[in-house]
Amino acid sequence: MKTIANVFHxxxxxxxxxxxxxxxxxxxxxxxxxxxxxxxxxxxxxxFFFGGxxxxxxxxxxxxxxxxxxxxxxGVLALIxxxxxxxxxxxxxxxxxxxxxxxxxxxxxxxxxxxxxxxxIELLAAIPSVVWGFIGxxxxxxxxxxxxxxxxxxxxxxxxxxxxxxxxxxxxxxGEDALKAVPDSYREAAEALGATRWQVIYRVLLPTAKNGLxxxxxxxxxxxxxxxxxxxxxxGHAVKIPTSPFDSVRTLTATIAAELGEAAVGSDHYRVLFxxxxxxxxxxxxxxxxxxxxxxxxxxxx
Amino acid sequence: xxxDKRYSIETSQLNLWxxxxxxxxxxxxxxxxxxxxxxxxxxxCGKTTLLRCxxxxxxxxxxxxxxxxxxxxxxxxxDSDVSLPxxxxxxxxxxxxxxxxxxxxxxxxxxxxxxxxxxxxRKKSQTDEIVEAALREVFLWDDLKDQLKVKATTLQxxxxxxxCIARLLPLxxxxxxxxxxxxxxxxxxxxxxxxxxxxxxxxxxxxxVTHNMAQARRVSDECIxxxxxxxxxxTRTEDLFLMPKSTKTADYIExxxx
Numbered sequence: 001m002k003t004i005a006n007v008f009h010x011x012x013x014x015x016x017x018x019x020x021x022x023x024x025x026x027x028x029x030x031x032x033x034x035x036x037x038x039x040x041x042x043x044x045x046x047x048f049f050f051g052g053x054x055x056x057x058x059x060x061x062x063x064x065x066x067x068x069x070x071x072x073x074x075g076v077l078a079l080i081x082x083x084x085x086x087x088x089x090x091x092x093x094x095x096x097x098x099x100x101x102x103x104x105x106x107x108x109x110x111x112x113x114x115x116x117x118x119x120x121i122e123l124l125a126a127i128p129s130v131v132w133g134f135i136g137x138x139x140x141x142x143x144x145x146x147x148x149x150x151x152x153x154x155x156x157x158x159x160x161x162x163x164x165x166x167x168x169x170x171x172x173x174x175g176e177d178a179l180k181a182v183p184d185s186y187r188e189a190a191e192a193l194g195a196t197r198w199q200v201i202y203r204v205l206l207p208t209a210k211n212g213l214x215x216x217x218x219x220x221x222x223x224x225x226x227x228x229x230x231x232x233x234x235x236g237h238a239v240k241i242p243t244s245p246f247d248s249v250r251t252l253t254a255t256i257a258a259e260l261g262e263a264a265v266g267s268d269h270y271r272v273l274f275x276x277x278x279x280x281x282x283x284x285x286x287x288x289x290x291x292x293x294x295x296x297x298x299x300x301x302x
Numbered sequence: 303x304x305x306d307k308r309y310s311i312e313t314s315q316l317n318l319w320x321x322x323x324x325x326x327x328x329x330x331x332x333x334x335x336x337x338x339x340x341x342x343x344x345x346x347c348g349k350t351t352l353l354r355c356x357x358x359x360x361x362x363x364x365x366x367x368x369x370x371x372x373x374x375x376x377x378x379x380x381d382s383d384v385s386l387p388x389x390x391x392x393x394x395x396x397x398x399x400x401x402x403x404x405x406x407x408x409x410x411x412x413x414x415x416x417x418x419x420x421x422x423x424r425k426k427s428q429t430d431e432i433v434e435a436a437l438r439e440v441f442l443w444d445d446l447k448d449q450l451k452v453k454a455t456t457l458q459x460x461x462x463x464x465x466c467i468a469r470l471l472p473l474x475x476x477x478x479x480x481x482x483x484x485x486x487x488x489x490x491x492x493x494x495x496x497x498x499x500x501x502x503x504x505x506x507x508x509x510x511v512t513h514n515m516a517q518a519r520r521v522s523d524e525c526i527x528x529x530x531x532x533x534x535x536x537t538r539t540e541d542l543f544l545m546p547k548s549t550k551t552a553d554y555i556e557x558x559x560x
Binding site: 110185186189190191193194195196203207208 | 357386390473
């Protein structure tokens with residue numbers, strides 16, 4: 001018996017650092033993945049980035065003619081405008097809607113309805129983006145043509161609405177968590193002072209939960225910026241700086257998805273698509289970074 | 303006792319249920335205006351429930367049924383035309399755990415005024431005066447006059463609880479309900495809050511729920527002993543502790559159950 005215990009003891013002493021190492025690796029794997037992805041994406045585009053691409057033209061020209069025979073132009077301004085316009089429109093719809101729903105679920109509805117709503121909202125989040133795209137392509141398209149009497153329904157408006165519907169579940173569930181985290185004693189204190197429900201919400205809950213609510217909104221933005229399939233199917237995919245919600249637009253993500261398969265591996269076109277990938281990556285990085293700064297700023301002030 | 307006593311709270315045949323559980327049974331009491339009335343009794347006897355009836359904060363939990371009348375300042379607060387904000391403006395409440403809002407000391411005190419008159423713009427000098435007066439009334443002004451911008455939730459517990467009392471005062475309440483206001487405070491904090499209560503009595507009708515019988519003796523003018531949802535005895539504090547009429551009261555104050 002004693003020897004067995006001894007063996008285990010020995011084994012444990014030998015195993016402990018190994019297990020610790022594995023756990024440490026799990027912990028820092030996120031960093032490795034982020035840098036790894038950045039590195040490999042950048043490596044594919046590097047050849048053109050340093051050899052031939054005019055960065056200023058790339059960022060400021062709306063001319064995207066990567067397959068032109070005698071005058072190839074790689075300007076992504078229209079694509080950036082497409083991504084931003086669709087995202088902005090989506091947020092204009094999704095933020096009030098999502099935060100309103102979060103407030104309703106957290107503060108107003110009874111326990112039974114709450115459970116049902118949460119399940120349905122999670123279900124909404126689980127719908128694959130291609131299905132959303134399909135809805136946009138058929139239902140929304142017809143609806144927009146009918147309602148606004150425009151020739152095509154595959155527009156910035158269509159993409160924005162679909163993206164809004166896709167972002168709302170995230171905003172609702174993260175926003176509801178943020179509101180739930182506000183101690184009930186704050187609500188009780190305000191109510192006992194005579195605050196109405198609405199006053200409790202905008203004078204106590206919203207200021208207290210603002211960090212979490214901001215995080216909810218920015219996660220929604222992140223989803224909208226990165227979404228590919230649904231916007232590819234719903235925005236009309238026309239390279240154009242939009243002047244109204246009824247213009248067709250094309251986003252950065254959709255461009256990569258649509259063209260990568262056709263571009264010859266190693267060609268300038270192929271490489272520029274990877275540079276767009278780096279650009280997307282940078283946009284999301286900046287959004288996240290700014291969020292962190294804002295939240296930290298709020299925290300220090302408070 | 304003189305016959306022309308004025309009552310700020312009068313209940314008659316008050317019954318209350320949490321779902322199927324009856325927490326208050328035929329409670330009829332009269333709380334004298336301007337005095338401190340203590341509510342004592344073992345855990346679960348309904349004293350906090352009774353207290354929370356008086357500003358209807360019980361109703362936050364959905365499954366509460368209340369039957370009976372509660373007259374506060376001559377009006378039945380369970381009438382359908384009663385405005386809850388107005389009621390709660392007149393009947394302030396101090397909770398067991400100090401619960402200042404996570405905003406500055408200054409904003410905590412002015413919070414009540416802000417929610418009760420949204421539109422009216424106040425001059426800064428005017429609100430400054432209100433804040434100073436409220437803090438002076440609870441003996442916090444000297445401690446906090448340089449910390450008005452500090453977040454209230456970072457203060458010491460004793461200061462937080464006094465602040466919770468101070469923020470009721472700008473609304474000029476008639477009644478202040480206190481639910482074991484000293485249970486999270488140390489001896490020094492307890493003494494300070496008790497002194498404050500004695501100072502406020504007269505200007506306000508104070509109702510205090512307490513587990514601490516010594517505290518009830520120290521601060522209250524009248525005392526109500528409750529057991530299993532019913533009022534057993536309600537009389538002057540000296541009489542309740544020195545010559546209780548009911549053997550149940552005697553058993554409780556002698557510590558035979560609790």
